[in-house]
Amino acid sequence: MSLSSPRPVPTAHLFTPLHEDLIRVLRPLDPQDWMIQATPGGWRVRDVAAHLLDGDLRRLSFQRDGHSAPESPASPEDYDGMVHWLNQLNADWIRAVERLSPAVLLELLEVTGPRVGELFESLDPDVPARFPVAWAGQSESSNWMDVGREFVERWHHQQQIRDAVGALPLTAPWMLGPLLAVAAHALPAAYAREDLPAGTRVQIEVPGDHGGAWVVERGSVSANDPLGGWRLLEGTVGHPTLRVRMEPALAWRVFLRHPSEKEIRTGMEVEGQVELVAPLLAARALMV
Structure with missing residues (x-):
């Protein structure tokens, strides 16, 4: 894709x-x-x-x-x-x-x-x-x-x-799907707090009618870019730096709350540089 x-x-x-x-x-x-x-x-x-x-x-x-x-x-x-x-x-x-x-x-x-x-x-x-x-x-x-x-x-x-x-x-798909698609826009700001090399790609997958697939990647940094070269894309790549698959019930909690360790263990699969999960868990699609 x-x-x-x-x-x-x-x-x-x-x-x-x-x-x-x-x-x-x-x-x-x-x-x-x-x-x-x-x-x-x-x-x-x-x-x-x-x-x-x-x-x-x-x-x-x-x-x-x-x-x-x-x-x-x-x-x-x-x-x-x-x-x-x-x-x-x-x-x-x-x-x-x-x-x-x-x-x-x-x-x-x-x-x-x-x-x-x-x-x-x-x-x-x-x-x-x-x-x-x-x-x-x-x-x-x-x-x-x-x-x-x-x-x-x-x-x-x-x-x-x-x-x-x-x-x-x-949690009906017609409501949760759009919610996750909007909330995914919090990812570049979350990863912009990290000093990671250009070309880093983190892929997020949420299966089913509720979900979608997004990649947050770091490109070249331009002047006055508050996101430090990070951008959100839709789709998947063959070999991301980190691949995360989340169940819908966990995905909305990641963006809007602080899920428990048990919820993360049972609802998330990770492949790649696991240390890059931390900015994902810190992402917030809310101000307060």
Whole structure:
């Protein structure tokens, strides 16, 4: 199989079914269910739901309505600075909505979710986005990538809620396949932190309808390239420096969480320079 540049990943049409799934899992919850811890950092189900609401409101305000977004003190290239700033914004919001009941949060989400879906479907996927995708090492992104980033984040947070309340995971191929294709764009930024020779190729394979095959390779380094010559390609090669085969259930955890050693042992096969697995496990298709 030959290599090619990654194709745009359409996800705008997935926001409506993703939102409907969210409402279906939240609506029957009892008040005490909203208080269950849902993240390692201590966010409860209600906090994750409030964070999703915040994302909807900000998108509608800044992108649909042209409201001025607060300026980040950090540049898109300053990953740690961006994360610190976003964490502060998120904490401020969670404190503010503590006064809202779960019923009000749910009612607001029922309003904002469809409108965000309409907004994303109205965008030309190929024009430059208002917000670059920092976790992909991009200082400018196309709309399809920005919308894909939002899909990945919303899927991830809904999965946190589902895990907390014992609901089934969102792992249908029509949803997980696009998620992995967008998340794979985190690979060049992850490997750019390593000092590896030009020509290094790491091949990632996820079998089945959920998956795909990608190669992240290091080429020549040009001036002002934040990715240090690393780029993502679709396809496979005959003799990569490292070949990794991951089951779909592990693949999304690699990009969005920190899988356990047991999950890695049972869901991953490795051939080649095994030390190059470490940047893969450090890749994150999320900011926070």
